[in-house]
Amino acid sequence: VVVLDNASMHRSMAFRRKIVEWMSHRVHLIYLSAYSPELxxxxxxxxxxxxxxxxxxxxxxxxxxxxxxxxxxxxxxxxxxxxxx
Incomplete structure (x- = not known):
């Protein structure tokens, strides 16, 4: 499990293209709520x-x-x- 904030790089097209590959390696992405730096x-x-x-x-x-x-x-x-x- 990888926890991500909502930085633009985590939402980029290059990043999104890798998600399917990561999922095949059982990597799960979880995004924090927007505007929640305390998390x-x-x-x-x-x-x-x-x-x-x-x-x-x-x-x-x-x-x-x-x-x-x-x-x-x-x-x-x-x-x-x-x-x-």
Whole structure:
């Protein structure tokens, strides 16, 4: 089972052409409801990174932003974690 959001790439003609092939391999696609980022776990992580973990200095350049995102993702589960309590 693959859970997808409603990004345009997931609705493209190229993507739709592959669905029959994937189904023959027993891959089932499930689309999330439109406008429901709270159901997409990566959206929760991006929000936490953006508003809590990324320093403002990360936005000074694209390279800095990439480095900070890689640093955060590399430390996820060890240095950083989301607590839903």
């Amino acid at each position: 997409n776990l990566i959206e929760i992580l991006w929000k936490q990174m953006k508003y809590a973990w990324l320093p403002l200095s990360a936005y000074l350049s694209f390279d800095r932003l990439c480095n900070e995102v890689h640093r955060l993702l590399g430390g996820y589960g060890v240095l950083h974690a989301i607590n839903f309590e």
